[in-house]
Amino acid sequence: MSNETLYLVSFILVTAVATFLTRLMPFAFLGKHSNHPLAQHLGRYLPAGIMAVLVAIFLPRAAHWQTPVFGLDALLPAALVIVLHLWRRNALLSMLAGTICYMAIQQGVINLV
Template identity: 60%
Template sequence: MTEGYYLAAFIAVTALATFATRVVPFLFFERHTDHPLIKHLGRFLPAAVMALLATVFLQRSGNWGAGAFGLDALIPGLLVVAVHLWRGNALLSIATGTIAYMAIQQTGMMVAGA
């Protein structure tokens, strides 16, 4: 087989696996939406996932050894929280934080000694 066939097979298997992970919950849990466990997960899981993502972001993205001690990640993170509390719009909050983080990274504003 040539490289093209491997690539096509990889894309097909990946697409099938992605589709399966999206459709399985609807097939198996359609009749169980009133179950207390499903309601509990629906209420608390999104916040837990966001907290985990924020923790990983702060650990991986922040320049903790610089003179600004991680402000390059803390400022956009706090901006996301502030905008979300102010407007209640997740898309606006994430976009604002992403723009702020990329602006800091691209301009080098929080580099050691700056």
């Protein structure tokens, strides 16, 4: 195995372990505090806050406002996220559907022109 391959494999391994540990730590250290009012507040309002940031800040900045469809590439996924969340009240479904719609538009699967 060459030095470059060894470096890449070790880099991927260290990154994977670090990612796993950062995902595990909140559950390991805060698991017994799940009934704490702050944890319940964050669990209730954080998904909607994240969606608001994505819809209100990220999507309008990523839109192509000079095209003939005037930002529809960002407004369509944003509307989908809002409608799905108001209809089903499922943050995961809303974010997943909005992300899939946005990526389909960006990759050219959905043609808006």
